[in-house]
Amino acid sequence: TMRPSALSALDDPLGTGRGATPAGTAGDDQEVRSQHSSRASGFFQPSVVISLQANHSLSSSVCCYVLRIHPEANPPELLTAENFDKETIAGKLHGNLVDEVLLRFKNLIYPALRSRRSWGMLTPSSPLESDTSGQKECAPAELQAFLDVCEKFQSTMESTRASVGKLIQLARLSRRYDVDPSSRSVAKAAQKRELVQVYHDTLEEWTRQIDELLSDIPQLSADLPEDLGPLAELHYWKLRLTQLSGLADQLKARQCKTVLQVLNAAKDPLLVRFREMDGRVTDVLNEVKDNVKYLSTLEKFVEPMYAADPCRMIAAIPGLISAIRIMHSIARHYNTEKMTSLFTRITNQLIVCCRSYIESEGSIWEQDTGAVITKLGTCINLNQVYQSEYRRTKTDLSSNLFGKQFDFSEVAIFSRFDVFCARAEKLIAVLETTMQFATLAKSPIEGIGPICTKFENVFTTFRRRNNADVLDTRKIAFDAVYHEFSNGVADLSVELVVFINNCFLTVTQTTKALELLAQFRAVLSKEHESLLEEKHLAIFHNYGRDLEMLRSVYEKSKERPPIQRNMPPVASAIAWARQLLRQIEQPMLKFQETPSILKSKDAKRIIRSYNQLAKTLLMFEARWYAKWCEGIKAAKAGLGATLLVEDTNSRLYVNFDPSLFQLMREVRCLQMMGLKIPVDCLTVRNRAGRFRSCYENLSFMLKEFYAVLEMVDPVYSNVVVPWVDRLNTTIKPGLVHHTWLSLSVEAYIAGVMKELSQFRGLLERVKVTLKGRVYGSIEEIGAQLLFDSEPVLYASLPEFVEQQQQWSYEVSR
Numbered sequence: 001t002m003r004p005s006a007l008s009a010l011d012d013p014l015g016t017g018r019g020a021t022p023a024g025t026a027g028d029d030q031e032v033r034s035q036h037s038s039r040a041s042g043f044f045q046p047s048v049v050i051s052l053q054a055n056h057s058l059s060s061s062v063c064c065y066v067l068r069i070h071p072e073a074n075p076p077e078l079l080t081a082e083n084f085d086k087e088t089i090a091g092k093l094h095g096n097l098v099d100e101v102l103l104r105f106k107n108l109i110y111p112a113l114r115s116r117r118s119w120g121m122l123t124p125s126s127p128l129e130s131d132t133s134g135q136k137e138c139a140p141a142e143l144q145a146f147l148d149v150c151e152k153f154q155s156t157m158e159s160t161r162a163s164v165g166k167l168i169q170l171a172r173l174s175r176r177y178d179v180d181p182s183s184r185s186v187a188k189a190a191q192k193r194e195l196v197q198v199y200h201d202t203l204e205e206w207t208r209q210i211d212e213l214l215s216d217i218p219q220l221s222a223d224l225p226e227d228l229g230p231l232a233e234l235h236y237w238k239l240r241l242t243q244l245s246g247l248a249d250q251l252k253a254r255q256c257k258t259v260l261q262v263l264n265a266a267k268d269p270l271l272v273r274f275r276e277m278d279g280r281v282t283d284v285l286n287e288v289k290d291n292v293k294y295l296s297t298l299e300k301f302v303e304p305m306y307a308a309d310p311c312r313m314i315a316a317i318p319g320l321i322s323a324i325r326i327m328h329s330i331a332r333h334y335n336t337e338k339m340t341s342l343f344t345r346i347t348n349q350l351i352v353c354c355r356s357y358i359e360s361e362g363s364i365w366e367q368d369t370g371a372v373i374t375k376l377g378t379c380i381n382l383n384q385v386y387q388s389e390y391r392r393t394k395t396d397l398s399s400n401l402f403g404k405q406f407d408f409s410e411v412a413i414f415s416r417f418d419v420f421c422a423r424a425e426k427l428i429a430v431l432e433t434t435m436q437f438a439t440l441a442k443s444p445i446e447g448i449g450p451i452c453t454k455f456e457n458v459f460t461t462f463r464r465r466n467n468a469d470v471l472d473t474r475k476i477a478f479d480a481v482y483h484e485f486s487n488g489v490a491d492l493s494v495e496l497v498v499f500i501n502n503c504f505l506t507v508t509q510t511t512k513a514l515e516l517l518a519q520f521r522a523v524l525s526k527e528h529e530s531l532l533e534e535k536h537l538a539i540f541h542n543y544g545r546d547l548e549m550l551r552s553v554y555e556k557s558k559e560r561p562p563i564q565r566n567m568p569p570v571a572s573a574i575a576w577a578r579q580l581l582r583q584i585e586q587p588m589l590k591f592q593e594t595p596s597i598l599k600s601k602d603a604k605r606i607i608r609s610y611n612q613l614a615k616t617l618l619m620f621e622a623r624w625y626a627k628w629c630e631g632i633k634a635a636k637a638g639l640g641a642t643l644l645v646e647d648t649n650s651r652l653y654v655n656f657d658p659s660l661f662q663l664m665r666e667v668r669c670l671q672m673m674g675l676k677i678p679v680d681c682l683t684v685r686n687r688a689g690r691f692r693s694c695y696e697n698l699s700f701m702l703k704e705f706y707a708v709l710e711m712v713d714p715v716y717s718n719v720v721v722p723w724v725d726r727l728n729t730t731i732k733p734g735l736v737h738h739t740w741l742s743l744s745v746e747a748y749i750a751g752v753m754k755e756l757s758q759f760r761g762l763l764e765r766v767k768v769t770l771k772g773r774v775y776g777s778i779e780e781i782g783a784q785l786l787f788d789s790e791p792v793l794y795a796s797l798p799e800f801v802e803q804q805q806q807w808s809y810e811v812s813r
Helices: 004-009 097-114 141-165 183-189 193-215 230-251 254-265 270-297 299-306 310-330 336-358 369-398 410-442 449-465 477-506 510-523 526-557 569-592 603-640 658-672 679-686 688-710 721-731 745-783 797-812
Strands: 030-034 048-052 062-068 088-094 644-646 652-654
Touching (some): 088 097, 141 230, 193 254, 193 270, 230 270, 230 299, 270 299, 270 310, 299 310, 299 336, 310 336, 410 510, 477 526, 510 569, 526 569, 569 603, 569 658, 603 658, 603 679, 652 688, 658 688, 679 688, 688 721, 721 745
Antiparallel strands (some): 030 048
16 A cells, blocks of 8 residues: 555656556566646646556565756756756665665665765765774764664664564454444344354464564663663563554454454354453553663753764753653653663673764774773773762762662662773773883983883783773773783882882982983873972982082182182172072072972971072172172273374383273173173173274284384484384374264274385395395405415515505406
8 A cells, every 4th residue: 555645745756647568577567647737837747657466465565766967946857868867866775675675775776875075065074984983073963963863764764664573463254254334234143153163263362463563662771682771671661562553453453342242252262362462562552662761862962972972962961861851750660770771781781872972983902092091991980970970960869769769789780880980990091001101211310221122022912912892891801911010110119110210229419310300200100290399309418418518619719709710800700600500590499399398308408508698699799790890890991992002111011901801701701791881881782893993903013103113224223213203293183182982983094004014114125235245245355356466476566566556456357
């Protein structure tokens, strides 16, 4: 059979004005034709032809369908052979229609929707793909809601198929035993022994079927597995409602009424039992309807429990408990035992969803450790919220003494979740220990490697022996393995304590000890907090001894502070004081981060010693700085002196105060140290390059001046006296007029250097001339003999004189 609305939905899907006749089989014996040939708006109204096999049930029929892709088009586009594939969807359903629809949706349509990449504006950042747990990745809310509806539709279809398959069909009589329901026919039939016996046997069979059905509605705890969720209970009662409703409809049918009328007329004793059974059917049906009615109100609250998202579950818990409270208050047939069973199934589903949530990206050993710890903590929080909301509602109900109470067994409801959370807490402890030793292995602490290697071996053994589902609380072997792991970690903890003690024994400086303590704090868990606090307190006491040692160092060197390399005295003294202050200030700042340390027994004495020493060092710096500022005016006065100065021997020197060079170095160093520099000092500092350049040029000028004077030969010193006087005149302004603040110092130095260059050139030319023309001739003349030294035997005086004159003439040529 088919409803008229269903027929109208299939009217002319082709839009051709002709009825679409699906291909039937050769055995078709019934044809129903509905045509509407009247014209409207210029085209035929839809018509449809449906052909059914009347001698077969609907489950063995063939249903062909053709649907338009764009049915909203007005007027619809005319279908042709070219556009038929683009404008329509066609297919065939064969066999049981429910099974066919479910098969296509479950294996084709729903997987295609889940794996679809393009959703227009709703397209997520990553495609919707199933992970190992079968859960979907995050998607926009609208898209996720749509997929949830699809999943719910699939679940509904599966429930419908199960319900249809379990319907009770009462035994039917052959048509030859039919009796007219009129009173005369019934009375006449009651006289027929054979007919009455057939009706009796039929009623007995009905009684047996009904008794089987009623006895097949046991307590849910015996009928359904314990680990099923609350929706399984709802589906169970819906299935029972379908069965009992179908049975009630059959009992109201004409054949059943006829049998009862005939047997009643025949006074058959089986009617008493059947009427009792009929009353039981009515009572059980009312109970089942009541259960389905109230359980359906919980459906929207329990759906988030199937989404593997504890955050959504936490938000849904208050509404769920409130709905159960209302249901418990007004439901007539849902007693305490059933409510306990319902809460138990809610707990079971929470556990299932938590497990799916934790393992959504694979095994806990394959995921990021921090992410798994967060997931486990979320599940523990879910249990706390669940129990807290339950107990809050229970407390509220207890104020009304006349209302129904939440007097359910909390052990039965929460025990499994408590066991699961206990397992989660143990896993958190394992993972946190793993993270701790992983951080230890990466830390710069020397010598920690062997301990980390031992832990790796312990953890590898633990993981190998728990490679299966560690979240399954039914596997109690986990506890024994965890106990062995805890013992191994405890042994390593003792070894780690010894290692920590040895590390602090080798460190004597307070700053380095605090750095080592910070490194251990960053990688050790809370179980070692007491040990680290003990070490922290010991470091603080050592710091008190360091204060006394630094005080003695200060007292010993405060009058003559050590001079730092390449630093002037004042800056060096201030840097020394600051270094001492840093040595006591840096540890104190770290100690202040732990207020409990500053409340210890000797803290007041150490803090008082620190304050006194810090105050002394600051005052030391202030005194040196003030003393330096006082000497600035005297040092700056030297800039008003002349460039040159003459001593008692009339020798010239560069007239520059050496303290000015030190002042400029002090300014540079103190400015780098962050001290405030007076404006006058900044002026000197800014012109330091010019002063240094002028000083070096003047020193070179005087060196050249005396070098040139040394070049003057006493032989011709009287001749160059004018040049010497001219040079002295050029140099004289440096002795009288030019100071270090004068703007013409560079020009003055250039003028003197020019005169020196000219005078040097003159002396060099004189030297060359004397050497080449004067001294050379004189030496040559002096080397000649005045007479011929060859021996002469005899000669008169005139002859000898004439002979010598002739020799001199020849030699001189």
